Amino acid sequence: MNTALLTTLAAVVITAGVSMLVAGLIKALHFITRRMIGGHHKEKRS
Amino acid sequence: MNFSDLFGIFQGLQTLAHASPLIIAARVGFMVLGLFLVYLGKRGILEPLLMVPMGLGMSAVNAGVLVLDTGAPGTLFVDPLATGDERIFALLQIDFLQPIYTFMFSNGLIACFVFMGIGVLLDVGYVLARPFLSMFLALCAELGTFLTFPVAVALGLNFNDSASIAMVGGADGPMVLYTSLMLSRDLFVPIGVVAYLYLGLTYGGYPYLIKFLVPPKLRAIPVVDRKVLVVTSEEKLAFAVIGCTVLCLLFPVAAPLFFSLFLGVAVREAGLHYFVDFIGGPLLYGATLFLGLTLGVLCEATTILNPKVFLLLFLGIFALLMSGIGGIAGGYIVYFFSGRKFNPVIGIAGVSCVPTTAKVAQKCVSEVAPGVLILPHALGANISGVITSAIIAAIYVTLVPLLK
Numbered sequence: 001m002n003t004a005l006l007t008t009l010a011a012v013v014i015t016a017g018v019s020m021l022v023a024g025l026i027k028a029l030h031f032i033t034r035r036m037i038g039g040h041h042k043e044k045r046s
Numbered sequence: 047m048n049f050s051d052l053f054g055i056f057q058g059l060q061t062l063a064h065a066s067p068l069i070i071a072a073r074v075g076f077m078v079l080g081l082f083l084v085y086l087g088k089r090g091i092l093e094p095l096l097m098v099p100m101g102l103g104m105s106a107v108n109a110g111v112l113v114l115d116t117g118a119p120g121t122l123f124v125d126p127l128a129t130g131d132e133r134i135f136a137l138l139q140i141d142f143l144q145p146i147y148t149f150m151f152s153n154g155l156i157a158c159f160v161f162m163g164i165g166v167l168l169d170v171g172y173v174l175a176r177p178f179l180s181m182f183l184a185l186c187a188e189l190g191t192f193l194t195f196p197v198a199v200a201l202g203l204n205f206n207d208s209a210s211i212a213m214v215g216g217a218d219g220p221m222v223l224y225t226s227l228m229l230s231r232d233l234f235v236p237i238g239v240v241a242y243l244y245l246g247l248t249y250g251g252y253p254y255l256i257k258f259l260v261p262p263k264l265r266a267i268p269v270v271d272r273k274v275l276v277v278t279s280e281e282k283l284a285f286a287v288i289g290c291t292v293l294c295l296l297f298p299v300a301a302p303l304f305f306s307l308f309l310g311v312a313v314r315e316a317g318l319h320y321f322v323d324f325i326g327g328p329l330l331y332g333a334t335l336f337l338g339l340t341l342g343v344l345c346e347a348t349t350i351l352n353p354k355v356f357l358l359l360f361l362g363i364f365a366l367l368m369s370g371i372g373g374i375a376g377g378y379i380v381y382f383f384s385g386r387k388f389n390p391v392i393g394i395a396g397v398s399c400v401p402t403t404a405k406v407a408q409k410c411v412s413e414v415a416p417g418v419l420i421l422p423h424a425l426g427a428n429i430s431g432v433i434t435s436a437i438i439a440a441i442y443v444t445l446v447p448l449l450k
Contacts, residue, residue, distance in 0.1 A: 003449055004199035004208070008192050011441045018296060018437050019185050019430075023177035025292065026285060030174070033281050 057112040061119045072347035073108040080105030080342065092246035095331070096338040100242070103342020111346075123343040126152075126235060143343055151340050154227050156333050157220035158306040163330025164220075164400055164432070165310015166322055170285060171277040172426035173433075179423075180396075182376060184430035187396025189372025190215025190365035191438050198361050203354065205449045206230045207237075209442040211358055214241045215365030216435035217248055217399035219337075224303055228443045235344045236355050240362040242341055248366065248399050249406060255370045256410045260390050264381070266415035267389040269423055283315040289433075297440030304436055369397045373427075395424035398431025 054060050062070060080101040087097030107123050114120040124143040128134050137144045150156045173180045191212050198208035210226035210233065222241035226234035256265070290308035294301040313321045344350070377393025391411055395404040404424035411420050 001196065001200055004196040004205070007205075007445060007449060008196050010445065011195070011438060012192055014441050015188065015434060015437050016185055018293075019181040019434050020178070022289060022293075022433060023181040025288060026174050026177035029281060029284055029288065033278070033284065 058109050061111040069347050072351050076108040076345055077105045095334050099335055099338035100342035103339045104345040107343040107346045126344055146336050147340055154224045156337050157223045158302050159329055159333035160220045161306035162310040162325050165307045166314050166326040168429050170282050170311055172422055173429045174277045176426050180426035180430035183393050183396040183427040184434040186376025187369050187373030187431055188434055190369030193368050194361055194365040205446050207233050209446045210237050211361045214362040215369040217245055217397045218435045219245055221435045221439045225439045236350050236352055236358055238341055239345055240358050244362045244366055245399055249402050252370055252406045253410050256391055259374045262414045265391050265411055268418045269389050269420055279315045286311040299443045300440030370394055373397050389420050392420050392423045396427040396431045398435045400428050404428040
């Protein structure tokens with residue numbers, strides 16, 4: 001049972017870490033494309 | 047010739063009469079259940095694309111049991127329990143769905159085809175517009191996937207079976223199939239059937255959960271973005287390519303799933319219309335047809351009758367319920383941190399049943415506030431849910447076999 005709980009904890013931590021890594025990657029892509037390609041991105045106020 | 051020889055002409059009836067009472071009850075029960083699933087599919091209560099072929103397959107396979115050359119009862123549909131190259135090669139020439147099962151189902155190819163189709167239908171722009179928010183909600187909506195694993199172990203399942211049934215909490219059919227094929231080959235038929243039956247129920251059950259947990263006043267909160275980012279197709283394509291490469295690098299075990307999903311996204315964003323038409327049409331619907339059909343014919347009484355089935359039924363509903371509660375809890379967390387300007391219903395869309403849960407969330411909001419649009423946020427959480435489910439599947443498939 002302890003093994004199961006530890007595995008769950010590890011799964012939560014790794015999933016959270018990788019998910020945030022993916023989100024960070026997306027933000028980085030935004031930044032890079034805005035700087036390198038440019039011209040395509042607009043920010044609107046809704 | 048006597049009467050029993052004449053009775054032998056109708057082998058379905060003969061094998062039914064000679065079976066044990068438990069098998070008789072199970073076969074008749076599955077025949078009726080199959081017809082009921084077709085009815086529920088036709089009425090739109092469950093997903094008709096899956097339920098009609100699945101229900102018909104379930105009824106037909108339990109009716110069509112005959113006495114084989116070996117003298118044992120069996121069918122001419124498929125034998126999922128066959129082992130050994132010689133036996134499987136022989137069955138490929140006898141059972142008409144054995145080629146589909148052996149070459150497409152048991153290696154996860156059919157799940158990957160469905161994933162490619164989902165990828166083509168996804169607009170990742172919703173995630174790219176609000177990546178951290180979407181990922182956070184998706185993470186909260188995996189509560190059932192996380193909690194079910196230790197609960198299943200506590201109830202007596204082994205680690206592999208526990209991880210497989212826990213994936214039902216992700217509400218992603220192909221993911222459950224893939225994980226159970228990798229981890230628990232003995233139970234993947236009942237787990238797959240339980241998963242797809244319950245996924246059909248999210249459309250009917252989650253609205254009650256939303257109404258129970260979120261009062262109408264909060265359901266009516268409009269979501270206002272301070273900034274709306276316009277995401278170009280180049281950016282979406284770059285995300286698909288880099289995201290796929292990074293995730294495959296981190297979790298090679300689930301690389302086929304990541305590759306299939308992001309291939310669909312890449313094909314869509316690259317503007318390859320012929321591929322989009324093929325993957326989003328014939329491939330997706332063909333795979334869905336054979337997925338439903340194969341799941342149905344796998345529900346043959348002697349294959350699926352397992353003492354663990356009732357436990358799986360309980361754990362499956364527990365996983366989905368916890369994920370729904372987790373998603374709404376995530377919505378409440380964002381609601382409080384945003385100064386009460388966020389609609390907590392969006393959280394349930396983190397359960398990755400694309401696009402069902404996003405549509406359910408929008409429907410529940412529209413009932414109390416017809417002008418409020420939460421669908422873009424909900425779809426962002428929904429698509430992120432697919433990614434987090436794939437990550438958890440990869441973690442379980444990698445980590446669980448190491449446990450002793």
